Amino acid sequence: MNVTFHGVRGSTPCHGDDTRHFGGNTSCVSLRVPQQVPIIFDLGTGLRYFGKQFNGTPAFRAVCLLTHLHYDHTLGLPFFEPLLHSDTTLEIYGPKQADGSSIRELFLDKIKPPMFPVPLADFAARVIFHEIGDDDFAIGDLQICSRFVPHIGPTLGFRVTHDGASVTYLSDHQQPVGGEFTISKGAHELCQGADLLIHDAQFTNEEFAGKSSWGHSTYAYAQWIAETCEVKQLALFHHDPSRTDAMLTELTEKVARTSKTRVVAAREGESIDVVTCSA
C-alpha cells in the first residue's frame, strides 16, 4: 500500500517561506494498492494536486473516505479536475448527520452560487454519496472500517486493511478536554496494531490549555495513542496553520526521541510504503 500526502494542514490553507517544507494545503491523503480503486482520505485543498495526475484518464474512478464536512476537509472538491469529465465517477463515503440531513444535499447547498460560481450538480462527472457510521465494508479487495470519533460534529476515522497490512486515518480527533489520556472504543478499534497511523497533532500542550474544546489533539496525545495501541509508525498530521517548518521539525524530533513508535511529520508530496504480507 502506498500512502501519499497531498495536504497536511488543519483549519485553513497557509503559504509562505515558513511553511514551504511541510506544505500549506489542507487535509487530503491518497492510498493506492495495485489493481484497486484509488482511495482518497478527505477532500481538502490538497485534492487539487492529487487530481492533476488523472487529467484525461479515461473512465476515472475513485473512492473518497470523508471524515467530516468542515471546510478544511471539503474545499478541494470543486477543484478536482477529473470532475470535469463525464466518464469520471467519484464515490464519497461520509458521516451520517445527527439531525438526519443528507450529506449530498449539504454539498449541493454549499457548492452553488453565490458561494461558488458553478453548482456541483452541473459538473460533468458522477458524484455518488454514501452515508455511513460505525461500519465494516469492502471496496474491491480493501477492507474498510469506519468509526465515529470525538471531534466537533459527526466525524469518522477510518482503517483500511489489505493483505495483512493496515493504515488508519484519524485526522481530526478531540483529545479529552481535561487533557487526560483515554481513548474511545471506536478510536481504539481503528488504531490497535495499525502499521501506519495518520493522527491529528494540531496543538502543543501549552496551546491545548487555551483551546482544549476545539476538537483536536496534542503531540503528546498522538504519541500516547500510537504507543498504547502498538502502532508501528505514526505520522503527525493536521498541522496547525501557524506551525512553521522549524517548529514542526523541532516538535517532531522531540516526540521521536521519546517514542517507542517510529514517528514522522506528514509532509506534502511525500509517500510512505506500507508493506503487505505478499509484498
Ligand SMILES: [Zn+2]
Ligand atoms: Zn480539520
Ligand SMILES: [Zn+2]
Ligand atoms: Zn474538523
